[in-house]
Amino acid sequence: MVVSTEPGSPIRRRAPWRILIPVLVLVLFGVAGAYLIFGQTKAPSEITYVSLIGHTTNYTVVLNVVSPQNMYTPQQVNQENPTDGEVMFSGSMVMPPGMAMSMSNMTYPAGWRHVEVHIYDSATNTVIRSTSPTIVVTNDQSGQAANVPIVTMQSVVVGASDFHYGNNVDLPSGDSYTATVQVGSDVATFHFKL
Numbered sequence: 478m479v480v481s482t483e484p485g486s487p488i489r490r491r492a493p494w495r496i497l498i499p500v501l502v503l504v505l506f507g508v509a510g511a512y513l514i515f516g517q518t519k520a521p522s523e524i525t526y527v528s529l530i531g532h533t534t535n536y537t538v539v540l541n542v543v544s545p546q547n548m549y550t551p552q553q554v555n556q557e558n559p560t561d562g563e564v565m566f567s568g569s570m571v572m573p574p575g576m577a578m579s580m581s582n583m584t585y586p587a588g589w590r591h592v593e594v595h596i597y598d599s600a601t602n603t604v605i606r607s608t609s610p611t612i613v614v615t616n617d618q619s620g621q622a623a624n625v626p627i628v629t630m631q632s633v634v635v636g637a638s639d640f641h642y643g644n645n646v647d648l649p650s651g652d653s654y655t656a657t658v659q660v661g662s663d664v665a666t667f668h669f670k671l
């Protein structure tokens with residue numbers, strides 16, 4: 478106390494700043510880190526990426542379960558030139574209760590996923606655009622089955638080769654699920670845990 482206020486002791490007077498600057502730097506890093514981790518509206522555990530491949534007689538079926546995507550109409554894509562998300566061609570997106578179809582993928586409640594199926598001709602590997610698959614996701618614990626209404630869509634970045642079918646579904650974490658995809662008379666079955 479006496480030493481730090483003594484005019485004749487410049488080293489002692491600078492000492493608090495030598496401590497304060499590293500402390501401030503640490504605090505700034507801490508705040509930035511906390512923002513990166515907790516500033517997201519989705520907890521890291523809700524960021525979903527499941528990708529499974531199935532083979533039927535006629536088709537290769539790829540099931541993706543991912544976090545909700547930014548969705549756009551073709552008109553919005555033309556006007557806004559988005560750099561991520563998906564453009565929808567037919568059908569309508571299922572939204573959480575009380576939520577309008579939003580441009581933002583950051584506002585979905587926990588548990589909401591984007592379930593999508595890519596279908597390829599198994600002989601030629603070409604993308605099948607003209608079929609009407611059915612997708613049913615069953616919760617293995619409760620036995621509750623949810624039909625996934627078909628929206629056709631593709632990534633605004635990848636384009637036509639990403640053409641696929643699917644929708645948003647509420648699939649709570651911690652459970653395991655069975656997805657059954659029917660294309661014509663072909664059926665592909667997938668198992669995954671969230």
Ligand SMILES: [Cu+2]
Pocket residue numbers: 546563591592593630631641642643
């Ligand atoms: Cu999609």
